[in-house]
Every structure is written in C-alpha cells, then in structure tokens.
Amino acid sequence: MKRSGGAMEDKTQMRIPDQDVRQYRHITLDNLLEVLLVHDQHTDKAAAAMDVHVGFFSDPQEAPGIAHFCEHMLFLGTEKYPDEKTYINYLTQHGGNWNAYTSTENTNYYYDVSHAHAEGALDRFAQFFIAPLFTQDATEREMNAINSEHKKNLQNDYWRSAELLKSASNPDYPYSKFGTGNLETLQQHADIRQKLLNFHSTYYSSNIMKLAVLGKEDLDTLEKWVREKFSAIKNKNIQVPTFQGEPFPPKYLGFRQHYVPVKDTRTLTLYWPIPPEYKLWKSKPGHVLGHLLGHEGEGSILAELKRKGWVNELLGGTLEEGLGFSFFGVQMKLAKDGFDHIDDIINIIYQYIAILNREGIDKWVFEELQSLGEIGFRFKDQSQPIDYVSYLAKSMQRYPRDHLLAGPYLMYEWVPELIQKALQALKPENMFITVGAKELDGKTDKKEKWYGTPYSQFAIEPSYIERLKSLEKEPPTLHLPKRNLFIPDSFDRHPPSTAIPKHPQRYTFPNSTIWHKYDTIYNIPKAYQFIDIITPKAYSSPRETVLTRLFCNLVMDDLNEYAYDAQVAGLYYSIENHFEGLQLIIKGYDCKQLILIEKIAEKMAHIHVDSARFQILKEALAREYANFYLEPPYRRALYQASICLDSCRWTYEEYLAECPTITLEEMKEFIPKLLEYVYYEGLFIGNITIEQAKNTVEVLDKYLKAKTLRKSQLPRKQGVILSSRSYIHRFPTFNPEDQNSAIQISFQIGQDSPAINAVIDLFNQCTTSDGFLQLRTTQQLGYIVWATTHYELGMAGYRVIIQSDSKNPVILEERIEEWIGTIEELLNNLPEEEFTKFKEGLIVQKLEKDKSLKEEAARWKVEIRHPRLHNFTRAEDEAAEVAKLTKSDLVHFYKQYIAKDAPQRKRFCTQVFGKDCPIPELSTPSEHVVVDNVEQFKKTHQLFPETNSLAQYLHD
Numbered sequence: 001m002k003r004s005g006g007a008m009e010d011k012t013q014m015r016i017p018d019q020d021v022r023q024y025r026h027i028t029l030d031n032l033l034e035v036l037l038v039h040d041q042h043t044d045k046a047a048a049a050m051d052v053h054v055g056f057f058s059d060p061q062e063a064p065g066i067a068h069f070c071e072h073m074l075f076l077g078t079e080k081y082p083d084e085k086t087y088i089n090y091l092t093q094h095g096g097n098w099n100a101y102t103s104t105e106n107t108n109y110y111y112d113v114s115h116a117h118a119e120g121a122l123d124r125f126a127q128f129f130i131a132p133l134f135t136q137d138a139t140e141r142e143m144n145a146i147n148s149e150h151k152k153n154l155q156n157d158y159w160r161s162a163e164l165l166k167s168a169s170n171p172d173y174p175y176s177k178f179g180t181g182n183l184e185t186l187q188q189h190a191d192i193r194q195k196l197l198n199f200h201s202t203y204y205s206s207n208i209m210k211l212a213v214l215g216k217e218d219l220d221t222l223e224k225w226v227r228e229k230f231s232a233i234k235n236k237n238i239q240v241p242t243f244q245g246e247p248f249p250p251k252y253l254g255f256r257q258h259y260v261p262v263k264d265t266r267t268l269t270l271y272w273p274i275p276p277e278y279k280l281w282k283s284k285p286g287h288v289l290g291h292l293l294g295h296e297g298e299g300s301i302l303a304e305l306k307r308k309g310w311v312n313e314l315l316g317g318t319l320e321e322g323l324g325f326s327f328f329g330v331q332m333k334l335a336k337d338g339f340d341h342i343d344d345i346i347n348i349i350y351q352y353i354a355i356l357n358r359e360g361i362d363k364w365v366f367e368e369l370q371s372l373g374e375i376g377f378r379f380k381d382q383s384q385p386i387d388y389v390s391y392l393a394k395s396m397q398r399y400p401r402d403h404l405l406a407g408p409y410l411m412y413e414w415v416p417e418l419i420q421k422a423l424q425a426l427k428p429e430n431m432f433i434t435v436g437a438k439e440l441d442g443k444t445d446k447k448e449k450w451y452g453t454p455y456s457q458f459a460i461e462p463s464y465i466e467r468l469k470s471l472e473k474e475p476p477t478l479h480l481p482k483r484n485l486f487i488p489d490s491f492d493r494h495p496p497s498t499a500i501p502k503h504p505q506r507y508t509f510p511n512s513t514i515w516h517k518y519d520t521i522y523n524i525p526k527a528y529q530f531i532d533i534i535t536p537k538a539y540s541s542p543r544e545t546v547l548t549r550l551f552c553n554l555v556m557d558d559l560n561e562y563a564y565d566a567q568v569a570g571l572y573y574s575i576e577n578h579f580e581g582l583q584l585i586i587k588g589y590d591c592k593q594l595i596l597i598e599k600i601a602e603k604m605a606h607i608h609v610d611s612a613r614f615q616i617l618k619e620a621l622a623r624e625y626a627n628f629y630l631e632p633p634y635r636r637a638l639y640q641a642s643i644c645l646d647s648c649r650w651t652y653e654e655y656l657a658e659c660p661t662i663t664l665e666e667m668k669e670f671i672p673k674l675l676e677y678v679y680y681e682g683l684f685i686g687n688i689t690i691e692q693a694k695n696t697v698e699v700l701d702k703y704l705k706a707k708t709l710r711k712s713q714l715p716r717k718q719g720v721i722l723s724s725r726s727y728i729h730r731f732p733t734f735n736p737e738d739q740n741s742a743i744q745i746s747f748q749i750g751q752d753s754p755a756i757n758a759v760i761d762l763f764n765q766c767t768t769s770d771g772f773l774q775l776r777t778t779q780q781l782g783y784i785v786w787a788t789t790h791y792e793l794g795m796a797g798y799r800v801i802i803q804s805d806s807k808n809p810v811i812l813e814e815r816i817e818e819w820i821g822t823i824e825e826l827l828n829n830l831p832e833e834e835f836t837k838f839k840e841g842l843i844v845q846k847l848e849k850d851k852s853l854k855e856e857a858a859r860w861k862v863e864i865r866h867p868r869l870h871n872f873t874r875a876e877d878e879a880a881e882v883a884k885l886t887k888s889d890l891v892h893f894y895k896q897y898i899a900k901d902a903p904q905r906k907r908f909c910t911q912v913f914g915k916d917c918p919i920p921e922l923s924t925p926s927e928h929v930v931v932d933n934v935e936q937f938k939k940t941h942q943l944f945p946e947t948n949s950l951a952q953y954l955h956d
C-alpha cells in the first residue's frame with residue numbers, strides 16, 4: 001500500500017455531534033498504524049490511547065494470562081526509558097492518569113496529561129509498542145501483581161459467574177480460556193520471559209493497532225508528533241487473530257448450570273448464541289430485540305413477572321460478543337418466590353417471544369430507536385479526554401472512519417430479515433440457562449477450576465423443551481410496547497434575559513432554597529434537577545432509616561412501569577434517602593421533565609402500598625444490607641473508618657436487625673410522618689429557568705402539603721475530633737472465604753479550607769507515585785494500593801489504603817510506616833524543578849474544566865449539600881494556594897502532621913484480617929488507643945463545630 005497521508009486524509013466525511021467543536025483527522029502511517037487525531041482548543045488535558053487487536057483469546061494454551069501479563073509489563077520500562085518509574089512519574093508530575101485493560105480480543109492502553117506535556121508523554125507512550133524491556137527482575141515481581149489482581153476477584157460474583165459460563169463452553173474455542181492468569185499459570189514456566197517476548201513480537205504489530213491522540217495543538221502538530229514517534233513501531237503485516245468454530249456449538253447448548261454465589265443474590269440468566277453482531281452495526285438487530293425483551297413498561301416481560309412476584313429486575317440484550325460470536329441474554333434478579341418458579345418464568349419469556357414471532361416487529365419500533373439514537377448522538381455529553389481516546393481507539397477497530405463517532409449510536413438500516421434471524425436463534429433448544437442462588441448451597445457436585453465456584457450442570461429435559469414450543473396462548477397483560485410519549489420533541493433553549501453568573505445563585509423562599517444556574521457552556525437541551533426534601537424523620541433512628549429507604553424503593557418500584565419510557569428516551573429519575581431526608585433527581589432532556597415530576601410527586605403523596613410488593617422489596621433490601629459485608633475488605637476498612645468518625649451514622653448491621661419486624665401497617669403509618677415537616681433545597685442547572693425551578697418545588701409542595709421544617713428539626717451530623725496520636729480498630733473479614741486483608745490509615749489534618757487542602761494535595765502529588773512504586777511495584781504488597789486526600793463532613797485528611805492477598809495488616813502497617821519514614825528524605829532530595837512540575841501538574845488538575853453539564857452539576861452539588869461549604873471558587877482558591885507553596889512548606893507539613901514523631905499526628909487505622917490471618921494481640925502498654933466499642937469511642941470524643949448554614953433560613 002502506498003503512503004496515504006496529508007490532505008487526502010483530511011476530507012473525512014465523518015459525522016460529528018452538533019456540539020462537538022473539536023477537529024478530527026484520520027491518518028495512516030507508513031507502517032499501517034491508523035491514527036485518529038483530535039484537536040480540542042479548549043482542552044486542558046492531552047490524552048492518547050492505543051488499542052491492540054489482540055487479547056487473551058490469543059494466549060498460548062499452556063500459559064493463560066500472557067496477554068494480560070504483557071499489558072502490565074509494558075509499564076515497567078522501555079529501552080529508551082529504562083527506569084520503571086519514568087512513565088508513572090512523568091504523568092503524575094504533569095497532572096496525568098493512566099490505565100490499561102486486556103479483554104477477549106483487545107488490549108487497550110490509555111492516559112492523560114496536562115496539555116503542555118503532550119509531546120513528552122507521547123514519546124514515552126510510543127516506546128511501549130516499540131521496545132519494551134521485559135526485564136527479568138520486573139517479570140518475576142509483576143507476576144505477583146497479576147496474582148493479587150486475580151485474588152482480588154476471587155470472591156467477586158461477577159468474575160465467578162463469567163468464568164463459570166466460560167468453563168461450560170467449547171474448549172476448542174478461546175472463549176473457554178482463563179484470561180487473568182495467576183502465579184500458577186505463569187510461574188510454572190521457566191521461560192516465562194521468553195513467552196512474553198514471543199507474544200509481544202508475534203502480535204504487537206502496527207497494522208493491527210489503532211491510536212487515538214487528543215491535544216490542544218493543531219492537527220498538523222499532532223500529526224507531526226505522531227509520525228515522528230510512532231512510525232518506528234514494527235509492521236509485521238499480521239492478520240487480526242480470528243478463531244475457528246464458536247463458543248457454544250449445538251452440543252454445548254441445552255444445559256442448565258446451577259451455582260452458589262458469594263453474596264445472597266438470586267440470578268437467572270438465559271443465553272442464546274445469535275448470529276455475530278460485530279459487523280451488523282448498521283442495523284443492530286440485537287439492540288432491537290434487547291429493547292423489546294428488556295422492556296420494563298406496561299405489557300413487558302418484566303411487568304408480568306413483577307406482577308407474579310417472581311422477578312425484581314431484568315436486563316435484556318447482547319451480553320457478550322467478539323469478532324466471531326454474540327450471545328443474546330436475558331438476565332433477571334429473582335424475588336424469593338421466583339426461585340421456585342424458574343420454569344414458569346421461562347414460559348413467560350417464551351410466550352413473549354411467541355408474540356414477536358407471530359406479530360412481527362413493526363417498523364415504527366425501529367424508527368423510535370432510530371430517532372433516539374440520532375438525538376443521543378446529536379446531544380452527546382463530552383467525556384473526559386482519557387475515556388474518550390480509549391473509547392475511540394477501540395471503536396477504530398470496528399467502525400470505518402466515516403462512522404467512527406456515529407457508528408455506535410445510529411441505526412442506519414432497517415433490515416427486518418436480520419432481526420428475524422436473531423429472533424429465530426432464541427429457540428428453546430439453543431438455550432443455556434444459569435441459576436445462581438444461596439438456596440443451591442449443598443446441592444452442587446462440582447467446583448469451577450479457577451474461582452472454586454460450587455456448581456452443577458445438567459441437560460435440560462427434552463420434554464421441557466417440547467413444552468416451550470407449544471405454550472398456551474399468552475395472557476392479555478403480555479404485549480408489545482406502545483409508542484413512547486417521552487421521546488423529546490423540542491430542543492428549544494430558554495435563556496434568561498439577564499446576565500448569567502458563573503456559579504449557581506441562591507434564591508430563598510419560606511419553605512425552600514433554590515440554587516439555579518442557566519447553562520451557556522454546553523448549550524444542550526438537557527437539565528439536572530436535584531431536589532433534597534429535608535425531613536427529620538428520615539434518619540432519626542436505624543428503624544426510621546430503613547422505613548425511609550423502603551418508601552423510596554416502593555415509589556420507584558411503583559413508578560417503573562410508567563416511567564420506563566422516560567428512561568428509554570433519555571430522561572432519568574431516582575429517589576434516594578440520605579441522612580437529611582430524600583433526594584429526588586431528574587436529569588436528561590428537559591422538555592418533558594415537568595410531566596414526570598408531577599407523576600412522581602403524586603406517587604409520593606398517594607402511594608398505595610401493596611402487601612406483596614412490600615414483602616418482596618423488604619426481603620430484597622435486607623439482602624442488600626447483608627451483602628454489604630461481603631464487599632472487598634478494603635471497602636470495609638474505609639466504611640468502618642467513616643462509621644467511627646461520624647457523630648451520626650447507623651450501620652448496615654443495625655438496619656438488618658430492624659428489617660424482620662417492620663410491617664406493612666407500620667410503613668403506612670410512617671409515610672405521613674416522614675412527610676409532615678419538610679424543607680426543600682434544590683440545585684437546578686442546564687436548560688432550565690428559575691421559573692421552571694420554582695415550578696418543580698411548587699408541584700412537590702402541592703402534592704406533599706407538608707408543614708415547613710423548624711430550625712430545631714434540622715438533622716445534624718458532625719465529624720469526630722481525634723484527641724490521641726493513634727487509634728486502631730481491628731476486625732476479621734466477614735466473608736470467611738476471603739483471603740484478602742486490608743488496611744486504611746487516615747491522618748486527620750483539619751477543617752476544609754483552601755490552604756489546608758492545597759498542602760495535603762501537593763504532599764500527596766509529590767509522594768504518591770513513590771508510594772505506589774515502593775508498596776506495590778517493588779514490595780508487591782497487593783493490587784490495591786492508594787494514597788489520597790480525603791474530605792468528609794468538612795474535615796480534610798490524608799489516607800493510605802492497601803488490600804493484600806499475601807501480607808497481614810500488622811505487616812502492612814509496618815510497611816506503610818516504614819515508607820512514611822522515608823518521605824522526609826524523598827522531599828529533601830526532590831530537585832526544585834521536579835517539585836515545580838508536581839505543583840504545575842496539580843494546578844492543572846485543579847483548574848481542569850468540566851467536560852459536561854453532568855460534571856458541572858456534580859461539582860456544584862458537592863458545595864451545596866451538607867456540610868454546605870458553598871465554596872463556589874474552590875478550584876481557583878486551592879490552585880492559588882498551591883502556587884504559593886514551597887518545598888519547605890511540604891516538609892513542615894510532613895513533620896507537623898504525618899511523620900512518626902509529628903506533634904500533631906492524629907492517626908486512625910482500620911485493619912481487616914482475611915482468612916487464615918488471626919488477629920494478634922497488641923503489645924501492652926500499646927502506643928495505640930484500641931477502638932473496640934464504637935459507641936463508647938464516639939461518646940468520649942469532641943465534635944467539630946456544626947457547619948450547617950441552612951439553620952439561619954429556618955424558624956424556631
């Protein structure tokens with residue numbers, strides 16, 4: 001092929017979303033590397049991603065995990081930049097982030113960095129694909145990271161059930177491979193390094209790679225850099241690996257797999273192989289079927305199954321796919337009764353399929369999806385550059401360049417034959433069923449090889465398959481959806497005539513506070529409404545909290561059939577509880593928001609609580625509470641620290657204890673009390689006027705008819721002030737099978753203020769990559785290793801977290817303290833120019849612009865909600881404080897708060913001990929205050945002052 005670059009390539013007929021002002025250029029280098037260049041004059045970050053069209057499907061049979069291992073190794077030094085630190089340090093110093101993933105047929109690497117360092121980062125990144133080192137030393141060490149990553153996933157039901165399905169597939173097709181790898185699969189090979197080199201030299205060829213680069217520079221500059229840096233990647237002229245056969249040929253279908261999950265959940269999934277969808281992106285038949293079988297509105301499978309009390313949630317669509325295969329799936333979360341009615345549930349699904357077969361799918365259904373795809377593409381939110389380039393590089397593997405951006409969204413062609421073909425594949429004999437439930441405990445006879453999931457597998461009775469083919473006529477309650485009235489039909493903007501301020505403005509009324517900002521940045525027909533309905537009853541005891549949560553769930557459950565159409569049409573809502581009351585969120589296209597709000601308000605005021613639904617939702621909620629304790633240990637370590645340092649915080653254990661005795665009568669009596677006294681506080685942002693915002697509150701007020709909250713009723717919570725130098729709170733993992741231990745150590749610094757936040761952030765910025773390299777890359781303590789600044793209840797702190805599969809928390813604590821001990825030297829040895837880079841990197845991060853209305857809304861929300869700090873110029877203030885800091889300020893901060901002998905050190909350490917890790921005695925007298933009784937601990941400590949400024953707006 002001739003060189004194809006320059007002007008010819010500029011004439012891309014690529015469709016670009018309306019609001020997207022970036023410029024795009026698609027080029028192909030001499031080595032056949034395809035590149036998409038994106039010029040964004042407003043960006044503060046540069047970003048790049050490389051997608052290599054090879055994944056774990058190409059692992060050598062005898063060495064599962066090689067593709068994934070190779071992905072890890074590229075980060076650990078290249079010929080041009082041999083130091084393992086180079087890449088991570090460079091990105092950290094310049095405000096960057098990085099990551100990578102290995103999937104079935106792709107490996108995707110991506111990063112971002114402050115735009116001023118775009119070229120330097122590109123140069124380091126390009127070397128991954130040109131000359132990685134794969135040193136013997138790093139190879140040996142990094143196998144442990146792979147192993148920790150696998151162990152992190154061991155108790156995770158998502159990974160377990162995915163691997164179990166793979167284990168039942170055709171062993172001659174690579175879908176059956178174990179992609180993550182672990183010590184067992186890698187360490188057994190004496191020539192593992194050679195295997196890595198072979199893998200890289202076989203598959204890392206420029207002609208199967210796609211690169212996406214986003215920068216502030218013009219397209220010519222970006223092109224010049226890319227040509228300079230990426231042309232050296234070798235073109236081995238290989239074919240994208242493809243695979244003969246299929247994962248589920250007929251003899252692997254017609255089975256039912258029963259397994260026991262880690263968490264108390266009940267999942268029923270039906271899988272059918274359908275014709276590969278990969279190339280069918282113009283007609284998207286799987287999307288059309290998913291829309292119908294996964295529908296939740298009136299007449300849908302889910303609505304029918306909910307009415308029967310069998311299923312709580314349902315997901316339908318293409319669940320897995322690759323170049324050569326697709327599975328269509330229907331996945332359901334079962335209610336307790338559903339477990340005893342699995343055959344009946346499947347009958348209903350087949351009755352619905354029978355309707356589709358008999359009545360056919362009308363063209364208007366396709367056209368509805370078509371117009372939603374069109375609207376979705378036109379008004380697409382911009383994502384973060386790092387996510388965007390990763391997505392683009394992956395998309396480049398699939399979509400031709402003219403459709404690169406629009407391909408995933410648009411429905412180009414109505415091809416009923418293809419939909420028909422996919423529908424025909426959903427035959428009873430083509431089905432593979434999986435059931436996961438605690439009820440199956442003790443009723444299995446096998447263990448899955450890599451995760452140890454207990455399961456059994458048996459053939460579906462031929463007589464049952466025959467019955468599914470001749471089901472009785474479906475009930476009239478089951479039917480295809482009607483036309484969707486929520487599809488947006490107006491994209492008008494409603495700008496106010498007055499000047500528009502930079503941040504939300506406050507408007508106060510007797511029963512409400514409205515924060516409002518009309519959007520003039522993104523100019524899309526969308527709005528975000530966050531309305532807090534503040535009520536003293538929502539969190540006054542664990543029991544009332546459970547009742548409030550159940551109330552939210554009941555309202556959502558009852559609304560679902562009606563409001564599902566809104567969600568399909570890009571208008572979302574939720575009702576959640578928090579310690580101050582309820583939060584109603586409405587977001588998406590603005591033109592029909594009021595219709596939805598009326599309906600929600602009406603439902604909240606006049607909900608009819610059905611006894612059967614109440615029992616089902618209560619049971620589901622109790623399981624959710626119980627399941628929290630099966631979360632990974634590091635999450636428990638963080639949770640337990642929050643419980644201890646918050647004056648008013650109930651625990652999941654307390655909620656769980658209340659569940660069994662809560663009755664329907666109590667619920668009915670509770671609702672009027674919950675909504676008796678309220679105050680509304682809302683944030684309204686986007687294409688919404690102040691009048692519309694007021695209208696929302698009026699609608700709520702009209703239905704709820706509440707009295708105005710009094711000052712004394714305002715819910716309160718404060719942070720606990722640590723008075724001793726060190727606290728330790730230790731407990732075993734709740735999941736007896738979890739081999740992972742975890743630790744979190746937080747340092748309480750002081751009340752949130754620009755100066756304090758700036759110094760903690762800069763301290764973290766200058767030390768975090770060293771911590772990562774010491775604790776993870778060198779010592780291999782675990783896969784999850786973080787250090788962060790953290791804010792809670794108006795307090796600022798610094799925190800280190802490790803989850804480890806090999807070391808107990810006592811050793812982790814020693815290692816963290818050892819590392820902390822080296823920081824003074826690290827800071828002293830930090831050259832001034834390096835320090836300046838870290839500072840600049842942090843300032844860039846702070847001043848980073850929001851990429852979408854969604855991000856902006858989230859930022860203001862943080863300022864408005866409790867503890868209501870209302871610092872709308874936080875980013876600028878903190879950046880200004882960072883700019884003032886010197887290296888000696890950091891050393892001073894370290895010596896004052898963090899160092900082992902720091903006079904103001906206030907350390908709170910939580911430790912979770914995993915399986916086979918007994919909790920050792922602490923030596924006495926201990927230097928730590930041991931927290932055994934959380935209530936007692938809170939009672940004996942002072943609280944930070946109340947910062948809730950809402951009180952001044954309320955009457956006594």
Ligand SMILES: [Zn+2]
Nearest residue numbers: 068072146149
């Ligand atoms: Zn990994």
